[in-house]
Amino acid sequence: MAGRHIAVIGAGIAGASVARALLQHGHTVTVIDSAAVSASGASGNLAGVFRPLPSLGDSRLSRLLRAGFLLGRQQFAALPEARCGWTGVLHIARDAKHEATQRRIVTEQDLPADFCRFVERDEASGLAGWPVEQGGWWFARGGWINPPSLCRALLSGIDCHYHFKVARQERSGSGWRVVGDRETLGADAVVLANGIGAAALAPDLKLPIRAGRGLVSHLPEAATPAFNIVATRLGYVTPAIDGLRCAGATMAADDLDPAPRFADHIENLQRLDMALPGFGSGLDPAQLDGRVSFRPMSPDRLPMVGPLSANEDLWIIDGFGARGLVFAAICAELLACQISGVPLPLESDLVAALSPGRFVKQSAYGRT
Ligand SMILES: Cc1cc2nc3c(=O)[nH]c(=O)nc-3n(C[C@H](O)[C@H](O)[C@H](O)COP(=O)(O)OP(=O)(O)OC[C@H]3O[C@@H](n4cnc5c(N)ncnc54)[C@H](O)[C@@H]3O)c2cc1C
The missing domain is CATH 3.30.9.10 (D-Amino Acid Oxidase, subunit A, domain 2)
Structure with missing residues (x-):
């Protein structure tokens, strides 16, 4: 379902990538970050390496990195402002x-x-x-990729709120209120893309990030x-x-x-x-x-991408570890497809391997 307003918390490579993908799927997106500019956390390095990692038996990690490498290479090369x-x-x-x-x-x-x-x-x-x-x-x-310029390019034209540290998100009617120290923002759905800060925004779930x-x-x-x-x-x-x-x-x-x-x-x-x-x-x-x-x-070196609650439109894209530049494009597209309810760009065993549900107790997860 397109045409919803989605708040993405985090303006690093995870948040910028999913914001762009959601926009392309026809949603309205607001990106929120506590810092003054995008790419102020792990995504702020001068350069990172962009390459896949084949393995004997073609592991799930290798398959995901191959998909991320091929999609990312195509997407990033088409963004002239991204320094690669x-x-x-x-x-x-x-x-x-x-x-x-x-x-x-x-x-x-x-x-x-x-x-x-x-x-x-x-x-x-x-x-x-x-x-x-x-x-x-x-x-x-x-x-190599200069991640700050890539984040800026991905966020171009997207509504971004900086200096906005999210304290919590809470249900409000059928949607959400994202509550910060100085601001509050309403949205239909919330995506946690805030790197090492995500566990603090879902304390009950005890996310192992x-x-x-x-x-x-x-x-x-x-x-x-x-x-x-x-x-x-x-x-x-x-x-x-x-x-x-x-x-x-x-x-x-x-x-x-x-x-x-x-x-x-x-x-x-x-x-x-x-x-x-x-x-x-x-x-x-x-x-x-x-x-x-x-x-x-994340404990198994695979990202966490998917729903954090069964029916409440709270989502996560995180756990990128040491390979965020390669994971970003495919994980963002996966999450945008999940949120939009359209066919997914990865095989079902990979989708399951990335599900945050693998780390979260089913009771806390809201599933019966
Ligand atoms: C030293 C180092 C070298 C690396 N080298 C490579 C490499 O060569 N190749 C590669 O592919 N990857 C590399 N990586 C990994 C890659 O940089 C990360 O996987 C990626 O940057 C993670 O992106 P992210 O968007 O999840 O997190 P971040 O970039 O950390 O973004 C999270 C954002 O959330 C914001 N935030 C947090 N909490 C809140 C809150 N409560 N409210 C509002 N905003 C909040 C932060 O301000 C931050 O901007 C490297 C990482 C490091 C540390």
Whole structure:
């Protein structure tokens, strides 16, 4: 059913993506965020990596990431205001055994070369323009994305209310009242897309969303050799954006310290050295800047997308963890289809795997 007024709480990549999808499905959308601008939380990094992750047996995570990669790639490339670099992503194998697994996956699944192909070490080094220790997967259509510009592009033309910290949402007639410290807003339906803040807005449901603290180190382009693709191997490094490369990222669950630490930069430089040996030798970790933010993590590393109440039009899109850029487009389209009551864009086993009901007691969930 189109034509309803939907309040989306959160203006990160989850909220911006679902707002855009809902608009395209014919709804009126209001986005609410406590910050002064969009992409102020986990979605505020200078750059993130955009690539899928194939696996033996084609796991549910791999299938979802493939769908998100293909849909997102098409959607984001059509948004001129979104800053993206489709440079290709080289996923360097950890060791010879991992190389063999990567090779086998490409062969067994007959992956199209423009999606993913295995490249031997010499070709991998040539693609990187830097000697690497193993071969790896080459995702020719992958690259980096600047999430703040993507969020701005997705939210273009959408009614956004900033400096609006939602304290709770409550039923009002057949709809909802979204209550903030200074404002109240009515809507027919509410979507929680507020990352690590979602559990606080549904306290009875005890949503198991944890914060995964991460720091991305900013490497001055002038202090590093030329390098123009994205390389990953436990960590990642990107081409320079506005004179800075991103190298990341640390990960610590339930650590809410927002201040960058020297030890974080050391860890990121160690990861960089694993991917591109010697590449960071001109860098002094004590001189590096970086950005800390908090991944909204779900226990099984799959997002939560779907209804939070059986009949009351309260929905969630969250738990994007470390792969929010790749999950965003397909999860947003899924939720917009669910809210609109139209056919879903994913197979039913994936829809079930993403259902928030997998974590929520059926009694609390309102089902009989
Ligand atoms: C260090 C690091 C590196 C990463 N690298 C990558 C990468 O390379 N590739 C990739 O795909 N993903 C990456 N990710 C993951 C990705 O950034 C996240 O999955 C994604 O940004 C989560 O988006 P979100 O919209 O769910 O949350 P957020 O971006 O955190 O947005 C939530 C929003 O909700 C608002 N909010 C919260 N509570 C309230 C409230 N009560 N009222 C109003 N507003 C509220 C916040 O202000 C915030 O703007 C990385 C994450 C981190 C931390």
